[in-house]
Amino acid sequence: MKPTDINDPEYFHKVVDCQYACPAHTPVPEYIRLIAEEKYTEAYMINWESNVFPGILGRTCDRPCEPACRRGRVDEKPVAICRLKRVAADNKSDVNHLLTKIPKTKNGKKIALIGGGPASLTVARDLAPLGYEIHLFDEWHKGGGMMRTQIPSFRLPEEVLDEEVNYITNMGIHTHYNHYVKSMKAVLDNGYDAVFVGTGAPNGRDLDLPGRKEADANVHIGIEFLANVAFEHRDKIGKKVIILGGGNTAMDCCRTSRRLGGEEVKVIVRSPFTDMKASPWEIEDAQMEDIPIMNNMPPKSFVIENGKLKGMMFGHVKAEYDENGKRKLIPTGEEDTFIEADDVIIAIGQDNAFPWIERDLGIEFGKWDLPVLDKVTFQSTLPKVFFGGDAAFGPENIITAAAHGHQAAISIDNYCNGKAVTDRPPPMTNLFQQKMGIHEWMYDSAVADDDRYNVPHEQKEKTLNDRKVEVELGFDKMVGFKEAQRCLNCDVQTVFEENKCIECDACTDICPTSCITFTTNGDEEELRTRLNAPAENKTQDLYVSSILPTKRVMVKDEDVCLHCGLCAERCPTAAWDMQKFLYNVTKASKIL
Numbered sequence: 317m318k319p320t321d322i323n324d325p326e327y328f329h330k331v332v333d334c335q336y337a338c339p340a341h342t343p344v345p346e347y348i349r350l351i352a353e354e355k356y357t358e359a360y361m362i363n364w365e366s367n368v369f370p371g372i373l374g375r376t377c378d379r380p381c382e383p384a385c386r387r388g389r390v391d392e393k394p395v396a397i398c399r400l401k402r403v404a405a406d407n408k409s410d411v412n413h414l415l416t417k418i419p420k421t422k423n424g425k426k427i428a429l430i431g432g433g434p435a436s437l438t439v440a441r442d443l444a445p446l447g448y449e450i451h452l453f454d455e456w457h458k459g460g461g462m463m464r465t466q467i468p469s470f471r472l473p474e475e476v477l478d479e480e481v482n483y484i485t486n487m488g489i490h491t492h493y494n495h496y497v498k499s500m501k502a503v504l505d506n507g508y509d510a511v512f513v514g515t516g517a518p519n520g521r522d523l524d525l526p527g528r529k530e531a532d533a534n535v536h537i538g539i540e541f542l543a544n545v546a547f548e549h550r551d552k553i554g555k556k557v558i559i560l561g562g563g564n565t566a567m568d569c570c571r572t573s574r575r576l577g578g579e580e581v582k583v584i585v586r587s588p589f590t591d592m593k594a595s596p597w598e599i600e601d602a603q604m605e606d607i608p609i610m611n612n613m614p615p616k617s618f619v620i621e622n623g624k625l626k627g628m629m630f631g632h633v634k635a636e637y638d639e640n641g642k643r644k645l646i647p648t649g650e651e652d653t654f655i656e657a658d659d660v661i662i663a664i665g666q667d668n669a670f671p672w673i674e675r676d677l678g679i680e681f682g683k684w685d686l687p688v689l690d691k692v693t694f695q696s697t698l699p700k701v702f703f704g705g706d707a708a709f710g711p712e713n714i715i716t717a718a719a720h721g722h723q724a725a726i727s728i729d730n731y732c733n734g735k736a737v738t739d740r741p742p743p744m745t746n747l748f749q750q751k752m753g754i755h756e757w758m759y760d761s762a763v764a765d766d767d768r769y770n771v772p773h774e775q776k777e778k779t780l781n782d783r784k785v786e787v788e789l790g791f792d793k794m795v796g797f798k799e800a801q802r803c804l805n806c807d808v809q810t811v812f813e814e815n816k817c818i819e820c821d822a823c824t825d826i827c828p829t830s831c832i833t834f835t836t837n838g839d840e841e842e843l844r845t846r847l848n849a850p851a852e853n854k855t856q857d858l859y860v861s862s863i864l865p866t867k868r869v870m871v872k873d874e875d876v877c878l879h880c881g882l883c884a885e886r887c888p889t890a891a892w893d894m895q896k897f898l899y900n901v902t903k904a905s906k907i908l
Contacts, residue, residue: 317840317869319862322811325745328897330857331874332807334397337384339719341743341901342366344381344397345807349759351403352800354793359404361414366901368438368484368718369463371476374402375788376467378564378595378713387804389853389876390829393768395802396791403796405476411483416445416905418488423447425732428508430497433461434714435705436514437484438721439728444487445905446729451508452489455496456547459485462516462706463714465543466565468572469784500673500701510700510728513673513687514717517666517706523560527618531625531660535618538565538663545572545783554658555579558628560615561663562592567602569661574605575783581607582655584628586614588635591643601787605776614645616652618660627656666711686710693737694724702727725904741902747809747895757894759808761881763828764801805879809897812870814861816891819868823883823892824848831873832883837863847871 320327330336334344343362350359363370377398385394425448429436432454440450458464459481463472485491497503503511520537522528528535534554538561544550557578559570562585573581583602585592589611592599603609613630620626632650635643668686673679678698680688687696687703694702704720706712727737772789779785791799824832830849837843840858844851851858851873859872884892900906 317837317843317858317860319869320857320859322809322859325743325899327857328747328807328809329743329899331809332897332899333384333386333856334381334395334806335899337380338367339380339716340367340722341719341899342381343807343898343900345803345805346898347404348395348397348400348800348803349805351400352760352797354797356404356407357409357411357414360408360411363401363404364411364483365903367715368441368721369434369480369714370401371405371480372463372472373714374398374400374405374790375472375476376463377401377715380715386806386876387802390804390878391767391802396768396771396799399771399788399791400796400800402790403793403800406790407793407796415483416441416487418444419447421447422449425449425509426451426507427728427732428503428506428511429453430503430511430513431461431515431705431707432456432459432491432493433514433516433705434463434717435707435721435724436461436512437481438718439512439514439704439725440487440489441484442722442725442904443728444484444489448732450489451492452485453492453495453497455494457493459491459493461514462539465546466539466568468542468545468568470571470575470779470787471568473784473786498672500677500679504677504700508700509732510702512724512728513670513701513703513707514705514721515670515707517668517711519667519669520662521665521667523615523662523664525615525617527620527625530620530623531618534625534657534659536659536661538569538661539666541661542568542572545576550576552577556627556656556658557581558655558657558660559583559663560660561585561665562587562594562609562611563663563665564594564598565666566661566663567594567598569663570602570607571605572783573659573661574607574780578659583607583609584613584615584630584655585609585611586633586645587643588612591635604773605780612645612648613653619654625657625660627654628660629654666706668707668710670707684710690737692723692740693727694720695727695731695737700731722901722903726902729904744898744900744902744906746898747811749893749895757808757881759805759894759896760801761805761808761879761894763804763878763880764798766798766802768802769795769799807897807899808879808881808894810859810872810877810879810883811893811895812859812861812872813891813893814864814870816889817861817864817870818889818891819864819866820888822886822888826882826886828880828882829876829878831875831877833871834864834866834868835871836867837869843871847873849873849876851875
C-alpha cells in the first residue's frame with residue numbers, strides 16, 4: 317500500500333466517524349468536550365453553525381452519527397450524541413448577540429424561498445449575512461415546515477421550534493406566511509435573481525383497497541392527520557384506531573392517537589418487525605405507551621357495515637430473502653384476520669408534488685416526478701432555480717435538509733455573482749498538537765467505562781392526557797457530563813512521524829485494541845488479514861507509513877482506535893503525537 321497522505325483533509329475527516337456520517341458534518345467531539353466543560357453556549361453555537369437547529373435536532377434527529385460512533389464498536393452502545401446536543405440547547409445562555417450580523421446595506425440581489433422548512437431556513441441563514449434580500453413563502457402561519465406540521469408537540473415543544481425558527485426569520489427575512497404559491501412562473505416574473513424550492517414531500521400515500529371510498533369519513537392520511545392536530549383542527553379520534561405503516565410517521569400517528577382519546581390503538585405493518593423503517597427509539601417509545609405492533613399483515617380491505625367503517629381485513633405473510641438480501645413476502649395460507657376500528661390512519665410513505673410548477677419553464681422532471689438536479693450544486697435545468705430537502709430527492713430528514721440548504725446557498729451565491737456553481741470551496745481544517753507534558757494532554761484522554769445513560773421520561777399518566785407535554789425530559793447537567801465522558805475524542809488524531817521511530821514496538825505492546833502493527837507491506841486485502849488484530853471493517857481506512865529502516869511499515873487500523881494517547885505516551889522518541897483535527901464545511905456566509 318502507498319503511504320497515507322494525512323494532509324488530505326478527507327482522510328482524518330473519515331476517521332471522525334460521527335462527523336463524517338452527519339450530513340451537515342457537525343464537529344461532534346468538539347461540542348461534546350465543551351459540554352463536559354459546562355460550556356453549553358459554545359457547544360450550542362458550534363452546532364448552530366453546522367446543523368442550524370440544535371434544540372430541534374437534539375430531540376428529533378434521525379441520528380446517522382450514532383450508528384457510526386466507534387464507541388458502539390468497542391462497547392455495547394454508541395454515545396448519545398443526539399441527546400447531548402439537547403443538553404447544550406437546554407443549558408445555553410442567550411445567544412442573540414452571538415448570531416451572525418446582517419448588513420443594513422443590501423447587495424442588490426433578491427432571492428425567493430418557496431416553503432418554510434429546514435432547507436429553506438438554512439439557505440436564508442447562510443445568505444442573509446451576505447446582504448441578500450430574502451423572501452420566504454409558506455402556506456402556514458408560521459415557519460418550520462414539516463418540523464411544525466409532522467412532529468408532534470410531545471416530541472418537539474412549540475417554544476423550542478419557534479425559538480430556532482425565529483433566530484433565522486429575525487435576520488431581516490421577508491416572511492410571506494399564509495401564502496400558498498400557485499405558480500412558479502409568477503414567482504419568476506417577480507424579478508427574483510434566484511429561486512430555491514424547499515417544499516418537502518407534501519403528499520401522503522393512500523391505499524386503493526375495497527371499501528376505501530365508502531370508509532372515507534374515517535380514513536385519514538398520516539401527515540395530514542398530524543398537521544390537523546398541530547394546528548388544532550382536530551382534537552379527537554375514535555376509541556379503536558388502526559395505524560397502517562411502519563415508519564416514523566406511523567409512530568407519531570399512533571402516539572398522537574393515544575392522546576386524542578384512542579384506547580385501543582394498533583400499528584399494523586405488512587413487513588417483518590426487523591424491516592420496519594421507524595427508528596428503534598421511536599418504536600420503543602410507542603411500545604412504552606402500550607401500543608401493540610402487529611407485523612407480517614398486509615391490509616386487504618376496509619370493512620363497511622351499515623354504510624360506516626367497521627374495521628379492516630388483513631392477510632398473513634412471511635418474508636423470504638434471496639442471496640442479495642432482496643425481500644419477498646409470501647402468503648402463509650392462514651385465514652384472514654378482521655380487526656375492528658373506528659378510524660384508520662394511513663402512514664405508508666410520502667411523495668413529492670409540484671402541481672404549481674408549470675412544465676414549460678425549462679425545469680425538467682424525471683423518475684417519481686422529481687426534479688432533474690445536479691447532486692452537488694442542487695441546481696435544476698433552469699439555472700436560476702434550485703431545490704433542496706425532501707423536494708430535491710425525496711423524503712429524508714431534517715439534518716439532510718440542512719445539509720442541502722448549506723450547499724444550495726453556496727450555489728446561489730456563486731450563480732448570483734457570475735461564478736460557476738460547480739466551484740465548491742474547500743473545508744476549513746486545523747491540525748494542532750495537544751501535548752502539555754509527557755503524560756498530559758489538552759483533552760481528557762482517559763476512556764470512561766460507563767454504559768450509555770438512559771434519557772428520563774415524564775410519567776405516562778401525565779403525557780397521555782396532554783399532547784403538549786414533552787415525553788423526554790433530557791439529561792440534566794451531571795448525567796450530560798457523564799455521557800459526554802463516554803466520547804472517545806475521535807477528532808484527536810494519532811499522528812506518526814517515521815523519521816523519529818526506532819521500531820521498538822512499544823506502541824504495539826501498550827495499545828489496548830492491538831490496532832498498531834509493524835510488518836512488511838502488501839496489497840490492502842492481504843495486509844488486513846495479518847495485522848495484530850485483523851482489520852475487517854473495510855469502510856474505514858488503514859493508516860500506513862512509508863518504509864522504515866527495517867523495511868517494514870507501520871500499519872494502524874483506524875476502525876477500532878480509542879484515541880487514548882497511550883501510544884504517544886509510551887513512545888520514547890515522540891514518533892507518535894496526538895493532534896486535534898477540526899473540520900468545518902465552508903458555508904456561503906463564511907467564504908472569504
